[in-house]
Amino acid sequence: MTTVALKPATFAQALTRALRDALADDPSVHILGEDVGTLGGVFRITDGLAAEFGDHRCFDTPLAEAGILGTAVGMAMYGLRPVVEMQFDAFAYPAFEQLASHVAKMRNRTRGTMPLPLTIRIPYGGGIGGVEHHSDSSEAYYMATPGLHVVTPATVADAYGLLRAAIASDDPVVFLEPKRLYWSKDSWNPDDPTPVEPAGRAVVRRTGRSATLITYGPSLPVCLEAAEAAREEGWDLEVVDLRSLVPFDDETVCASVRRTGRAVVVHESGSFGGPGGEIAARVTERCFHYLEAPVLRVAGFDIPYPPPMLERHHLPGVDRILDAVARLQWEAES
């Protein structure tokens, strides 16, 4: 067995490496956005790419998100594979019309003759002490827009693998990067990156028998921590990382819930009209006779994202997750 040198790498480094490899492998890949050139992006995800590949491959645009996405649509129409960076979740809203009216619809509008292979990278979610407009969880808007893939990695290896898959996809992909995981580290071998997973598959991150925590992106580490803490309470929790919100992997999620009989959906996005409602409904429709308790949601409150000094009360934490697990009608079992 050959030993591979596993070095600690950050989530951000894996993303940079994915962009670099995509630029090197495919001349049609172009990166555009605000500050992605000389500066390397406000989170440094495009660090060094303009210098290495030239500012025709990785370039700064005027400060206008609709213009960035709109011109990327035109580039994709001409056969390029643009990768767009939106600087922050809430700064992507000006581009929403281009996204909803063109990016999501062009393939359908033209009966498949004009696909748009473009990737829209959006740092999202809270937990970094950001002031207003820097911490939104906007995934529900994108999930509700047919024609888009919505993907969000939660591990260093997935940061690389899922971004490569997004760029290689012939469909538009909204690639949501949990910004508080940018600096998280994991052992990862950049010289032998994880093979690109088939798009749209969830993965069981921790096996367990008592209940399933269904989560994604920034809430995965929180759920894994909660699962460890739950052992003291005598619960053996399974954790499913969705990775892809669209398409949704009913198979992996439902197989887990059928095994455990209980489920809690965990995300930062608000609960009303949030992804958890759709997930709970899907699970209930498919696993009703296996369920010992209603599917619960642990989500952000239904409030505009709070100021940084109050955000810890808003974000789903270990205790709130364990409280939800405690409400899964355990007494009914005995």
Added chain:
Amino acid sequence: MTVMEQRGAYRPSPPPAWQPRTDPAPLLPDPEPCRVLGTPAAAQADPELLHRLYVKLVHGRRYNTQATALTKQGRLAVYPSSTGQEACEVAAALVLADRDWLFPSYRDTLAVVTRGVDPVEALTLLRGDWHTGWDPCAHRVAPLSTPLSTQLPHAVGLAHAARLKGDDVVALAMVGDGGTSEGDFHEALNFAAVWQAPVVFLVQNNGFAISVPLSKQTAAPSLAHKAVGYGIPGRLVDGNDAAAVHEVLRDAVRRARAGGGPTLVEAVTYRIDAHTNADDATRYRTDDEVEAWRGHDPLQLLERELTERGLIDEAGIAAVREDAETMAARLRERMNQDPVLDPLDLFEHVYAEPTPQLREQQRMLQAELQAEAEEEGAAR
């Protein structure tokens, strides 16, 4: 560090030199719209081109009246007519080379047809059997854009991509006066200017955004003047003078192709028909105003020029009109056939591969269709 903490005495110095980044003078539009027909410049115009424009104008007018008639017969869901604006529609298509791209708005079906798209396929959106009827790559014609001005950044991005690939391609994007108020208009012009993208923006100022007149749309001296703020030239042209529109657009396309960057062209014209067949224009404008513009009709202007110069005679005019009638009859005949619809197609082009969820919904619809067919069979 405050000024007070600065070491030594404060020595004032002049500010770093400032100068305008672009000389605005050459970017300014002429005070009057450019005209060719009925002016000495007409003598320079290529007779063959004038004849070609005339044929296309006559066909275009007939296409507009035929499509409008088709709405009344229920064969089209809606038709935004470009009657009165045919000179712009026709010239926009004719100035482009095969490899160039056209980005039409929803009122520009005629430009799409003039570019060579099948007249029935061009009406797919407005008939309602799909959203676009042609393959954009095959014709280098983008789909009709309904959300105003959103197609303009596409044109800029495509032109920029072509240049990145080293291709000699120009994009011409069409928009109306109302569309110039949209944010995407601003962003597209700004991006095009910064990138020096080979794009021509054609604004057809037809006086109205549905019912709202230009005076409520902008306080700019003219729409062409807006170009100056972006550092690109603005050109003003009589939009009913086919020869002038062709000349101004042709020059802008040449300039873009030669690496001179984008141009904004404002064509002053008038929407003779209502916004669409569903609109009532008498609620917001007078018949006198419409009549005044009928006196400056693009078709009549060119016909007079050709007749006066002996480039066409009565028989020639009759032949062109007859040809247009044949086109209209053929269009009528084809549009009177019901389109073939397959409801299961609804799921096929949402993604490259339908998601498992879409496959599930497709199966549900398939079962419904089967049950429907069986019921119909039983009833017979």
